[in-house]
Amino acid sequence: MTEPDRPRRSGLRGFGHDGPSPWTDLDRPPLDAAALRHDLLLPDALWTALDVVTETGSTNTDLTARARAGEAEGAVLIAERQNAGRGRLDRRWAAPARSGLFLSVLLRPRVPRERLGWLPILVGVAAASTIARVAGVEIGLKWPNDLQVEVAGEERKLGGILTELSGDAVVAGLGLNVSLRADELPVPTATSLALAGAEVTDRTTLLRALLREFAELYREWQDAAGDPHASGLLPAYAARCSTLGREVLVQLPGERELRGEAVAVDGDGRLVVRTPDGTRQPVGAGDVLHVRPQPKQG
Incomplete structure (x- = not known):
């Protein structure tokens, strides 16, 4: 049975006739924007606008400008190519x-401002859950915002998350490598779903499922006033967090370092590190390196 046509609530920028055809690489077809709009822009749904652009500098930068101009919640901006994507x-x-x-x-979000730090974690949980269910690839979430997968016994970065605050709006960005080939990887520690043996690499399928999953988790989180325990977000994250239980080296602001075992994520989304003297220190910002355990001396 086919679904009836849904009301269309915003304009969609697709591919024009100028420039190279998006079909020049048959392994990388363009997103089916019309299908995404039909399936996601529903009455009373979170998503209210969906735009696909051929290329931009940064979707976060573009959407932040729209947020400042008063764009309603639920706008989604997708680029087929970013030439100035930004991470942490x-x-x-x-x-x-x-x-x-x-x-x-x-x-x-209609939650206390101090709980907005859970949004990148929510994006990570939604992405990891979707990829496991749809593509059959188990994802680890490296605190605070990296998606990882194990390839040939090594942890590789699959994607990253960046959230930015603009007034009462939050713009959450996600970059996920889907079909990158080995010779296209930017660094040896990166990978893609294709290289990880994903069962599904169709981007339209993955994106549709991801936005649906996020909308459901976001609703539950807002219904709980952003409480990570009541919404189930904290246990869901802890179950997928590849940093917990690991020896870590945290590079802190001011060229400081902290070394110890990552033992928990607290109610504010901070990583709790137990130092060698037994002190438990919460970390709200910093680069985390997973330290390989030293081989035991026999």
Whole structure:
């Protein structure tokens, strides 16, 4: 049975006739924007607008500008290619056209402001859950915002999350490598769903499922006033967090370092590190390195 046509609530920018055809690489077809709009822009749903652009600098930058101009919650902006994508600490990265999912969503959460730090964690949980269910690949979430997968016994980065606050709005961005080939990886520690043996790499299928999963988790989190325990977000994250139980080296602001065992994520989303003297220190920001255990001396 086919679904009836749904009301269309915003304009969609698709692919024009100028420039190279998006079908030049048959392994990387363009997103089916019309199907995504039909399935996601429903009455009373979270998603209210969905735009796909051929190329942009950063979807987060573009959508933040729209947030400042008063765009309603629920706008989704997806780029088939980003040429100035940004990660944490303003790190830059780029990827071949249509080789991944590069998107941002505009949210205006109705929760206490101190709980907004849980949003990148919510994005990670939604992404990891979707990829496991749809693509058959188990994802680990490295605190605070990396998606990892094990390939040939080594942890590899599959994607990252960046959230930015603009007034009462939060723009949450996700970059996920889908079909990158080995010779296209930006660094040896990166990978893609294809290289990880994913059962599904169709980006339209993955994106549809991801946005549905996120909307459900976001609703539960808002219904619980952003409480990570009552909403189930904290236990869901802890179950997938690849940092917990590991020896870590945390590079802190001011060129400081903290070494110890990551033992918990607290109610504010901070990583709790137990130092060698037994002190438990919460970390709210920093780069985390997973330290390999030293071989036992025999």
